[in-house]
Amino acid sequence: xxxxxRRKGKYQYTLPSPDSYPxxxxxxxxxxxxxxxxxxxxxxxxxxxxxxxxxxTNGMIPHMNYWQESKKKNFPKIDWxxxxxxxxxxxxxxxxxxxxxxxxxxxLEFLSNLYGYMKLFYNYLLKERDPREHHITGIINPDESGxxxxxxxxxPLDLPPKQTIKQNYQKRLELISKNHECNFDxxxxxxxxxxxxxxxxxSILVENLKLLSLIAAKLNFDKESEYYHHQALLIxxxxxxxxxxxxxxxxxxxxNYKKIKVKTWAIFSPLFAKVATDQEAKRLIKNYFxxxxxxxLPFILPTTSKSxxxxxxxxxxxGPIWMATNWIVFKGLKNYDFHAEAEYLLDCSLKLLEKSGFxxxxxxxxxxxxxxxxxxxxxxxxxxxxx
Ligand code: GLC
Numbered sequence: 585x586x587x588x589x590r591r592k593g594k595y596q597y598t599l600p601s602p603d604s605y606p607x608x609x610x611x612x613x614x615x616x617x618x619x620x621x622x623x624x625x626x627x628x629x630x631x632x633x634x635x636x637x638x639x640x641t642n643g644m645i646p647h648m649n650y651w652q653e654s655k656k657k658n659f660p661k662i663d664w665x666x667x668x669x670x671x672x673x674x675x676x677x678x679x680x681x682x683x684x685x686x687x688x689x690x691x692l693e694f695l696s697n698l699y700g701y702m703k704l705f706y707n708y709l710l711k712e713r714d715p716r717e718h719h720i721t722g723i724i725n726p727d728e729s730g731x732x733x734x735x736x737x738x739x740p741l742d743l744p745p746k747q748t749i750k751q752n753y754q755k756r757l758e759l760i761s762k763n764h765e766c767n768f769d770x771x772x773x774x775x776x777x778x779x780x781x782x783x784x785x786x787s788i789l790v791e792n793l794k795l796l797s798l799i800a801a802k803l804n805f806d807k808e809s810e811y812y813h814h815q816a817l818l819i820x821x822x823x824x825x826x827x828x829x830x831x832x833x834x835x836x837x838x839x840n841y842k843k844i845k846v847k848t849w850a851i852f853s854p855l856f857a858k859v860a861t862d863q864e865a866k867r868l869i870k871n872y873f874x875x876x877x878x879x880x881l882p883f884i885l886p887t888t889s890k891s892x893x894x895x896x897x898x899x900x901x902x903g904p905i906w907m908a909t910n911w912i913v914f915k916g917l918k919n920y921d922f923h924a925e926a927e928y929l930l931d932c933s934l935k936l937l938e939k940s941g942f943x944x945x946x947x948x949x950x951x952x953x954x955x956x957x958x959x960x961x962x963x964x965x966x967x968x969x970x971x
Pocket of ligand 1: 600605609610611612729730731732
């Protein structure tokens with residue numbers, strides 16, 4: 585974490601990987617803050633203060649802040665609309681990270697400093713990302729999910745389950761040029777080019793709204809606290825109404841919420857926000873988590889099920905294990921008292937780090953590491969060990 589730290593003026597942030605990722609990323613910085621709460625809450629606060637520094641006036645927080653120009657030749661130069669940040673967002677883990685910091689040091693002043701940014705951000709998501717007021721939020725580009733080439737987005741991008749990284753990248757570039765056409769205006773972009781409601785994004789939002797409600801209560805904003813709690817419940821109910829089929833939550837696309845029945849780790853993400861019932865959770869664990877034909881491979885948890893036609897153990901988000909998704913599923917398992925399964929997931933995560941180091945992703949059959957090196961997400965193990 586210290587090696588990856590960078591400073592710009594009064595701002596301080598952490599690169600996910602100095603060799604591969606030269607900027608500050610939204611959900612990465614939330615994970616960094618969560619990791620840093622175990623070492624130094626002041627550094628955790630600084631990470632988030634620099635994250636919110638480039639918030640848009642409409643409340644959106646960019647998924648990338650370009651504090652310094654990248655000298656990396658291998659980092660794709662994508663025009664995301666702005667000069668010093670992108671114009672899309674990422675899974676809204678901010679309130680979670682802020683709340684965890686507050687749990688450590690009870691610093692009300694920090695809560696109060698961050699509250700205005702959070703209020704704007706979550707209000708933006710609740711309004712601009714849900715123009716039909718159906719209580720479910722949309723994303724305008726796969727990159728907003730944090731899972732760039734996940735097979736959940738193949739149908740909306742008109743891609744086959746078996747594809748090359750290049751083909752996927754090409755389609756995402758085409759979508760970015762459409763995002764430009766509509767000036768990154770979310771309601772228009774969603775309706776016309778990429779009408780997707782993603783399960784993890786909404787699960788993460790539900791959990792974060794619950795915590796934002798607790799934060800508002802701490803600051804004596806009782807009405808707002810009630811409002812955010814209520815919004816969390818509304819999204820939970822909408823997810824159950826629009827995404828659930830035979831006990832499984834599926835991401836949807838299009839006007840009428842067509843379900844994208846592609847089996848990825850996302851089916852476990854509702855556990856993170858207690859959106860599933862105990863019965864649903866039990867079935868999910870038995871039929872999918874503990875099933876060697878689905879997700880229970882020699883190393884867990886693959887991001888795509890072995891039985892899915894899109895599964896590729898070397899395919900970035902199409903099979904390999906990522907530490908942040910392991911952390912989210914770990915928290916979800918704990919919520920439902922699946923302690924043995926959570927311990928096993930933790931054990932596997934530790935083994936992967938011991939075997940292959942702090943890599944970006946890991947092969948679920950061999951544990952071999954892929955992608956970026958000195959990648960920060962492995963640090964989430966510290967938070968899992970402390971849970
Ligand atoms: C990759 C990941 C994304 C992450 C970024 C920086 O694009 O897919 O989730 O935020 O790298 O680590």
